[in-house]
Amino acid sequence: MxxxxxxxxxxxxxxxxxxxxxxxxxxxxxxxxxxxxxxxxxxxxRGVIDGFTIDVNARTLGYTLQAIVRVRPMPGQLHIVERLIQEMPQCVECDKVTGDDCFIARLHLRSMEELDTLLDGIAERAQTNTSIVKSTPVKRRLPAFLP
Missing domain, CATH: 1.10.10.10 (Winged helix-like DNA-binding domain superfamily/Winged helix DNA-binding domain)
Structure with a gap:
């Protein structure tokens, strides 16, 4: 196209x-x-524009933490873990990826305790590895094919 x-x-x-x-x-x-x-x-x-949206500053709403969580479901738990991630309102984005992990999720959180509670909810079904976001030097943007 x-x-x-x-x-x-x-x-x-x-x-x-x-x-x-x-x-x-x-x-x-x-x-x-x-x-x-x-x-x-x-x-x-043509599907080039999927929709129009707004960019909300989550910090102003009390979501002061962002976490990137890599998720590796236990054998036979892939679809259940995917559903659990989809049902997390704190998950604003999740990619299904190749490699050692199956999912990479971005969470917006109010506290570390909230993060612990969410991860506890999938701990029996998946291993997780979490990184706290310090800053975002490159925000979501269009690909390089546009001016």
């Missing part, structure tokens, strides 16, 4: 500020508002 320069520019602008209006996007790309709307609709239809 190929993107032209205008599509890449629209995606880049929206990634930077998802609240830009069609009028603002049109001005930044030298298109009309209806043309921008049509391009965005086509990008959604």
């Amino acid at each position: 190929t993107l032209d320069d205008t599509d890449r520019r629209l995606l880049s602008l929206l990634a930077e500020n998802g609240r830009l209006s069609l009028k603002e996007l049109a001005a930044a790309t030298a298109l009309s508002s209806p043309s921008v709307a049509e391009r965005l609709r086509k990008l959604e239809e």
Whole structure:
């Protein structure tokens, strides 16, 4: 699937500020508002844009800790552990990966005690290895194919 320069520019602008209006996007790309709307609709239809979202600062809501947890289910427990991870409201992201571990989960937490409680809930079914996030020097961003 190929993107032209205008599509890449629209995606880049929206990634930077998802609240830009069609009028603002049109001005930044030298298109009309209806043309921008049509391009965005086509990008959604093609699956390039999955949706529009907001970025919430979890710290302001009391989630002062982030943890990256590598999870290795015990034999025969893979699907159960996957379901348990999916049901954790503190888990904001989880990847199923190759290698020694099966899952890498990112958790937002209010305390170390909350982390212990969550890990205790899967301890009989999986081994875990946890790292506390000190900072995020590279926040989630678009791949390098966009300007």
